Amino acid sequence: MSRLVDAYFTLLKILCALLLAGMVVLVFGNVVLRYGFNSGITLSEEVSRWMFVWLTFLGSIIALRERGHLGVDALVRRLPLWGKKLCFVVSHSLIIYAIVLFVMGTWQQTLINWDVVAPASGASVAVFYGVGLVFGISTVPLLLADLWRVLSGRADEAELIAVRESEEESVDEVQRRHLAADAGELSGTRRVGEAA
Template sequence: MSYIVDAYFWILKVLIAFLMAAMVVLVFGNVVLRYGFNSGITLSEEVSRWMFVWLTFLGAIVAMRENGHLGVDSLVRRLPLLGKKICFTSSYVLMLYGTSLLLIGSWQQSLINWDVVAPASGLSVACFYAVGLVFGVSTIPILLVGLYRVLLGRADESELVTIRESEEEDVDKIQKRHLADPEGFHGMPAAPAIGGRT
């Protein structure tokens, strides 16, 4: 089962990379055509806008699984175990509620706009709202599993803080791994530490 889940999130990452590359080609290509050849790609603005929305939601799904969303954790880290569990449970219940509303609303909008055609691309506008369905169906299981693990006491205390105030923690972890095993870290030699010490 974990193999299927890993494969699904790998596909999402590939889609994100594809959408980013396609957006660059459409937007940059349109700029070059407009200023250089007095021409343009008709569907560039519309499709790139849709791609950006899909890119954002797909990235949010991946970040949800990897606990990559930024937030304020200074209070939660100082709470005792029970306080962390209460904060975790309440935040996950609220996220489940919000995601459920998004899922229901996206489903209704997709049905309403199924026969509505976008002016430039000719695609169904339901394609735009379908990203909410993908987001809801993908993130609700993540939230339910996290809630299930905490309520049954299977989660470690470190798992109860699912947000970070900054990305500096990741940089610190990478530097510590690099200094602990300089040859094993992609075969690169250890960099000197701040202040000239090695």
């Protein structure tokens, strides 16, 4: 099962790279054609916009799995273990609820726009809204798995902090710092604090 999930996320990363490359080709090519040859790519604006939306949602799925979303964790870090667990369960439950609402709305929009064709490409506008379904189907199981790990007591305390304040600080760095503090490896820092 783990191999299948890893393969799926590798596919998502490849798709993100292809979407980004496609956007660059379409937009840059259109600019060159307009200014250099007084021509253009008719599909450029519409398709690149759709690619951007798909890229954003697929990237959000990957960031959720890798715990790459930014947030404020200053309060959660100071809470005792039961408080961290409570915040984790409440926040994940609210996120799952919001995603379910989002998927329901996306499904309705996909059905409504199934027969509507885009003006430039002639493709169904349902393709634009379909990314919300992919997003929901991919993220809800991840969130439920994390929630189950916490409720069953299998999650480490470092996993209870689901966001991080800065891009520079990775989850591994946070975990190493907490383990070092717990193991007493920062005794020099403690002595400086005690002397002050």
